[in-house]
Amino acid sequence: MPLLSEWRNWSGHQSALPCRLEQPGDPESLHEAVAEARRLRVVGAGHSFTPLVPTDGTLINLDCMAGVHEVDVRARTAWVGGGSRLRDLSPAFHEQGLAFNNLGDIDAQSLAGAVATATHGTGRNLPCLAADITGVRLLTAAGEDLTITQEEDSDRLRAAQVSLGALGVIHGLRVALRPSFRLHRRTWAEPLGSIIADAAARWERHRNFEFFYIPFSGWGMCIAHDETAAAPTERAPSTDDEDLMKAKRLRDLTRWCTPLRRAILSRVVRGVTPEDVVGDSWRLLASERNVRFNEMEYHLPPENALDALREVIEVVERERRDVFFPIEVRQTAGDDAWLSPFNGGRRISIAMHTHAPDEDEWLFRRVEPIFRRAGGRPHWGKLHSLGAPELAELYPNFERFLTLRRELDPNNKLVNAHTARLWGEPHHD
Ligand SMILES: Cc1cc2nc3c(=O)[nH]c(=O)nc-3n(C[C@H](O)[C@H](O)[C@H](O)COP(=O)(O)OP(=O)(O)OC[C@H]3O[C@@H](n4cnc5c(N)ncnc54)[C@H](O)[C@@H]3O)c2cc1C
Incomplete structure (x- = not known):
């Protein structure tokens, strides 16, 4: 489908x-x-916040090469097409x-896009x-x-697992x-x-535990999921979007x-109806996000993370x-993927969501240094300012990855302005 049109990511x-x-x-x-492209990038669902995707060359999307191809129920593995979306795969696997x-x-x-940036959930x-x-x-x-x-x-698999579209187009995974399992969700x-x-x-x-701190409230919302054999229960529609807009109006x-904000907000947070439901894992773990934002997330060594959180707050x-x-x-x-931010041991991730136009610049100036001092590695798909010299210090296998990248893409066909900075390559638009 060759055509000339503007592409935008999820956040716009x-x-x-x-x-x-x-x-x-x-x-x-x-x-x-x-073969025909002079320069190219691949786009999945366009949900990354960093400019991993933009190109003035060819943009390839594999939505038409999606679906479950082979399932080995005994080995519990499946080959799927490179464009498959998580939300379509879960019911098919179920x-x-x-x-x-x-x-x-x-x-x-x-x-493919989620693994390319080391997308994660929560769970020790x-x-x-x-x-x-x-594979x-x-x-x-x-x-x-x-x-x-x-x-x-x-x-090579450990290189390809988290590869930011730098080694080639992944058309099967x-x-x-x-x-299948059920979870008991409590908030x-x-x-x-x-x-x-x-x-x-x-x-x-808990199998899965996470929390959200509500700024200026002194309170947080906790979410825990644990495996259960109990029967599924009915779940009320999510109020996440309304709760978020309530916090904005209150601000x-x-x-x-x-x-005054703290006094009212803490009362509002305490008043949020807790959830206590049972359901299939994939129905409870992922939610809808309708309010647009940008995001910075750093993955920190556990021993430093909660102090860094206090400092950020x-x-x-x-x-x-x-x-x-x-x-x-x-x-x-x-895990042991070469460019996984979790390479070498578990990490605690702190994510800051931004809404105002000048907030991103402030995050880079005031918050990113806190994450960096604490030994953090950035999420590849979320805002960060690091380039090759800093990344080489953070990733023991960075040079090995670059060597393989040069071997598989000697003419830098898959390099755009953003990844040129990551790989320490020149880039001419
Ligand atoms: C609302 C929202 C919620 C999010 N929640 C989380 C979360 O809970 N946890 C988390 O870790 N992240 C989260 N993210 C970030 C998101 O998971 C990552 O940015 C992910 O990479 C997006 O997947 P995508 O399919 O949109 O990939 P894209 O953003 O389209 O692409 C990401 C990278 O993958 C490459 N790529 C895509 N497809 C292929 C392919 N077939 N072959 C080779 N390379 C390919 C692209 O070139 C690019 O480098 C969230 C993002 C949003 C917008």
């Missing part, structure tokens, strides 16, 4: 005018599109009695989605079709699954002090008086009375 902050948009429906058309081990906040992403013993990828089918910029599996080339409000004091124990106790009304509440989006705190198990 990244845009591009690619010279061609290609949506191949089969491997032959994909080969042709890659029909076979299988499920993803974990999911993030939403499931609108493509599996649950790694990011990329760790469950045991990929990758078409390189030079037109070579590679099947890379855990059994045959575990090194093999994912390790588990038997509740609690003062921040007691959440932080007990957070480590809760991450140990507008009480901006001139922080103590202190800076926000001292300097930015306009902030109203909750700050999200999760934990993810370690």
Whole structure:
């Protein structure tokens, strides 16, 4: 489908005018599109906040190469097409009695896009989605079709698991699954002090635990999921969007008086109806996000993370009375993908959502240094300012990845302005 039209990401902050948009429906058309492109990037669902996707060359989207191709119920694995969306895969796996081990906040992403940036959920013993990828089918910029599996080339697989579209177009993925399961979901409000004091124990106790701090309230909302054999219960429609807008209105009304805002907001948070429901894992883990935002998220060594959180909250509440989006705190198990932010051990992730136009610049200036001092690695799909020199210090296998990248894409066909900075390559538009 060659055409000239503007592309925008989910938040609307990244845009591009690619010279061609290609949506191949089969491997032959994909080969042709890659061969004809002078420069190219791949887009999944366009849910990354960083400019990973923009290109003035060819933009390839694999929505027409989606679906479950092979399922091995005994081995609990499935090969799926490169354009498959998480929200379509979960019900298809469920029909076979299988499920993803974990999911993030939403499931609108493509599996290829989600693993490319090390998308994660929460759970002390649950790694990011990329760790469950045991094979990929990758078409390189030079037109070579590679099947890379855990059994045959575990090194290359560890490079391909989190590869930001830099090694080629991934048109097939093999994912390790588990038997379908139900979760008992509970949410509740609690003062921040007691959440932080007990957070480590809760991450140990619950399969999935996370919390959202509501700025200027002193309170947070906790979410815990635990496996259960109990029957599913009815779930009330989500009020997340209304609650968020309530926090925004309250900010507008009480901006001139922080103590008043804190008093009212803490009462409002305490009044949020707790959830106590049972359902299929994939129905409860992922939610809808309708209010648009931008986001920065850093993954921090657990020993530094909660101190960094306190520091961030202190800076926000001292300097930015306009902030109203909750700050999200999760934990993810370690893995060994070369560019996984969780490579080498578990990390606690702190996510800041921004709404005002000048908030991003403020985040880079005031919050990112706190995350960096605490030893954090940025989420590849969320706002950060790091380039090759800083990344080389954070990732023990960074140089190995760059060597493989140069081998598979010697002419930098897959490099755009943003990834040129990440890989330390020149880029000429
Ligand atoms: C509302 C919202 C909620 C989110 N929640 C979470 C969360 O809970 N946890 C979390 O970790 N992240 C979260 N994210 C971030 C998101 O999961 C990542 O940015 C993810 O990469 C987006 O997937 P996508 O399909 O949109 O990929 P895109 O943003 O389209 O692409 C991401 C990268 O993958 C590459 N890519 C895509 N498809 C292919 C392919 N077939 N072959 C090769 N490369 C490919 C692209 O080139 C790009 O480099 C959230 C984002 C939003 C907007």
